Amino acid sequence: MISENLVMISENLDSIRRVLPPEVKLVAVSKFHPNEAILEAYAHGQRVFGENRPQEFAAKAQSLGGLFPGGESLPCPDLEWHFIGHLQTNKLKMVLPYASIVESVDSAHLLDAVNAWGSANGRVIDILLEMHIGAEETKQGFHEEEILELLFNAEKYRGVRFCGLMGMASHTDDEDAIRADFQRISLFMDYLRDLFPEYSAFTQLSIGMSGDWKIAIQYGATSVRIGTAIFGPRAY
Numbered sequence: 001m002i003s004e005n006l007v008m009i010s011e012n013l014d015s016i017r018r019v020l021p022p023e024v025k026l027v028a029v030s031k032f033h034p035n036e037a038i039l040e041a042y043a044h045g046q047r048v049f050g051e052n053r054p055q056e057f058a059a060k061a062q063s064l065g066g067l068f069p070g071g072e073s074l075p076c077p078d079l080e081w082h083f084i085g086h087l088q089t090n091k092l093k094m095v096l097p098y099a100s101i102v103e104s105v106d107s108a109h110l111l112d113a114v115n116a117w118g119s120a121n122g123r124v125i126d127i128l129l130e131m132h133i134g135a136e137e138t139k140q141g142f143h144e145e146e147i148l149e150l151l152f153n154a155e156k157y158r159g160v161r162f163c164g165l166m167g168m169a170s171h172t173d174d175e176d177a178i179r180a181d182f183q184r185i186s187l188f189m190d191y192l193r194d195l196f197p198e199y200s201a202f203t204q205l206s207i208g209m210s211g212d213w214k215i216a217i218q219y220g221a222t223s224v225r226i227g228t229a230i231f232g233p234r235a236y
């Protein structure tokens with residue numbers, strides 16, 4: 001099963017690359033897949049990977065390497081790790097030493113903790129604010145007015161750099177609903193760019209997964225996070 005999936009990884013990457021505009025970053029979501037799958041994608045030119053569980057993230061970064069201190073002497077020295085999952089504040093040290101960016105800052109409590117960790121460690125951590133756009137009843141993610149409030153007070157946060165927004169569309173086959181979600185975050189992103197021209201780093205819009213990334217690029221995605229369509233189904 002695994003070896004069959006490995007064969008498909010290069011083909012899957014090729015077929016995505018044929019469609020993905022070159023300026024849109026492809027984050028290969030490798031969660032639940034073994035290092036062999038990551039190495040296969042890496043050998044086929046993929047450099048950006050996303051993980052959503054702190055322990056798995058740390059273990060993979062420590063064994064494969066990447067763009068973090070110490071990561072340059074390991075097998076994949078130029079691999080860029082994105083953290084994309086729910087992060088509890090007691091797990092920061094498993095994630096922040098290795099992450100090029102945390103895409104899933106979904107609460108003020110987490111933001112404060114990441115900011116404090118960055119300041120305490122002499123770092124400025126790149127983050128995206130996760131915006132709640134889907135229909136699912138989840139407490140995770142910010143609403144528009146909360147994001148505005150944070151950005152108006154951005155100078156309070158010396159340990160993080162606000163790099164943009166991340167969102168997940170409703171989990172549905174209804175394409176109109178997905179479009180409405182992407183439209184909402186995309187318009188809000190445009191609004192924020194106009195409102196805060198001085199935040200020159202606030203440029204990234206991370207929307208789109210295996211089922212909806214082709215729609216997301218129509219709404220200004222600057223990166224897409226694709227797992228299943230690259231690595232095949234996950235064995236939970």
Ligand SMILES: *Cc1c(COP(=O)(O)O)cnc(C)c1O
Nearest residue numbers: 029052084209210225226227228
């Ligand atoms: C798992 C995950 C993805 C990738 O999902 P696929 O449907 O497998 O492409 C993207 N974003 C987040 C936040 C995820 O947790």
